[in-house]
Amino acid sequence: MSIKTVAIVGCGIGRSHIVEGYLPHPDKFRVAAICDLNEERLKAVGDEFGIEKRTTSFTELLGDDEIDIIDICTPPGIHREQVVAALAAGKHVVCEKPLTGSLAAVDEIVEAEKSAKGALMPIFQYRYGDGIQKAKSIIDAGIAGKFYMGAVETFWLRKPEYYAVPWRGKWATELGGVLVTHALHLHDMLFHLAGPAARVFGRVATRVNNIEVEDCASVSLQMQNGAFVSLSCTLGSQQQISRLRLHFENVTFESNHDPYAPGKGPWQIIAANDEVQARIDAAVGDWRPVAPRFNTQMARFHDYLSGHGPLPVTSADARRALELVTAIYQSSDSGADIALPIGRDSPKYADWRAKTR
Template identity: 85%
Template sequence: MSIKTVAIVGCGIGRSHIVEGYLPHSDKFKVAAICDLNEERLAAVGDEFGIERRTTSFEELLADETIDIIDICTPPGVHLEQVVAALGAGKHVVCEKPLTGSLAGVDRIMEAEKAAKGVLMPIFQYRYGDGIQKAKRIIDAGIAGKPYTASVETFWLRKPEYYAVPWRGKWATELGGVLVTHALHLHDMLMHLMGPAARVFGRVATRVNDIEVEDCASASLLMENGAFVSLSCTLGSQEQISRLRLHFENVTFESTHEPYTPGKDPWKIIAANDDVRQKIDRVVGDWQPVAPRFTTQMGQFHAFLSGNGPLPVTTADARRALELVTAIYQSSDSGAEVPLPVGPDSPKYADWRARTK
């Protein structure tokens, strides 16, 4: 098994990638370098994990042929250019969410991928954990039956001190608000379990903080499979929870309410009757624990790079999540329902800030 060398760019959330993603797989990955413009943070993370190579130069890492993977954990406003540059340099790339700030940007990345030696894996770590993975196995086995409805709630709390970080709360640097930076994970989880949306009606507003981007949102979705879904998001909840509740013909699923690890057990898995319960027990009876968040996603990424499995999260997955964001913004501006897919004819395709006519 070959050990892949990693350079982490951005030592904020990048530290979590080290702790949860790379250290548990020390036989698969070696964090060989870290990069950050904040030299104090660079030194602190380097000292904490014994990483000797520290730099403030992203370009230096691109030119280093000993680096296999560039892991981008920088503020969202620079993701697009850094991903394209890293792919152009022949690297495999990991990139935090949001991948970029428009569907045009995602499509530019997808074009860059076609000519690249390496692959891009966007981060959607909330897909991993025993709860969501059991639900996924039951649904994929056909036991859940016809999907009826679902609700997804992202009820978090962000106060002015959170937005004291200069790049947060601004269109140019954070790229969006609660839909892009906070609820994107849960909305990806929904589509991971229930498939893509077909039609979207949404509203967004800035009600909690003095910022440019939205901090409250709601949406009504018609899914391709016919199910109805409601989404609710706020950054003004005095009790922080993340909750998915999905109703199928034979099973109701409800996630844990813990805000930052909703994929973990315990999930409620409520069977319609004893026969369904027995089928569920047979499907998950041999269950092997699935580590939450980055631990499993990075492990599966290495398996893919070694030819032993699929890429766990793809650019198409990231595009699907950002297409939903685009549709909600467009619907909120126009007051009309938006059909999917969203393409270049959308006023929001190239810029979420563009007004819908």
């Protein structure tokens, strides 16, 4: 099994990638370089983990033949250009969410992938952990049955000091608010378990902080399978909670409430009767623990690169999550119910900030 060399670009959330995603797998990855414009942070992270190669130049990493993977953890406003450049340089690419800031930009990245030697894996680490993976196993086995209804809540707290970081809270650099930066995780978890949405009605507002982007949202979904789901998001909750509660014909699932690791166990898995419980016990009786967040996502990425499994998160997954964001913004602007999929004819396809007429 080959060890892949990694360059981390952006040492903020990039430090979490190192701690949770790469250090637990020394047989799979070696962080060979770090890049950050903040030289104090560059030195601190480099010293902490003994990483010798440190640079403020993203371009320098692209030309380094010793680097297999470019892991992009920079502010969202520059993701698209960095992903496209890294793919053009022949690198594998990991990119933090949001992958980019419009469906047009996602589709540009998808086109770049088609001729790239390397693979692109967007980050959706909340998919991983014992709780969500057990739920998915039960659903995929056909035990849960028809999906009836669900509720997804992203109730977090962000105060003015959070927005003291210059790129946060601005359309040009953060690309959006609670829907793009915070709730995107939970909404991807919903799609991962229950499939895509068909229709979207939503409202967004800025009520908590003095920022450009939204910090509250209320959304109603009709899923392709006919189920109804409500999405509620705020950055003004005094108790931080991330919660999914999904009601199926035979099982109700409720995630743990950890705001930053809702995929980990235990989840409530409530069977309709003893017969269903017996089927669940048989399906997960020899269950092997699934480590949460970056730990499992990075391990499965290495499996894919080694030819031993599927790509754990794809650009299509990222597009589906950002299509939901686009539909919510369009619905909020127009007051209309929006049908998916969204194509090039949408007023929001190229720019979420474009007004809907």
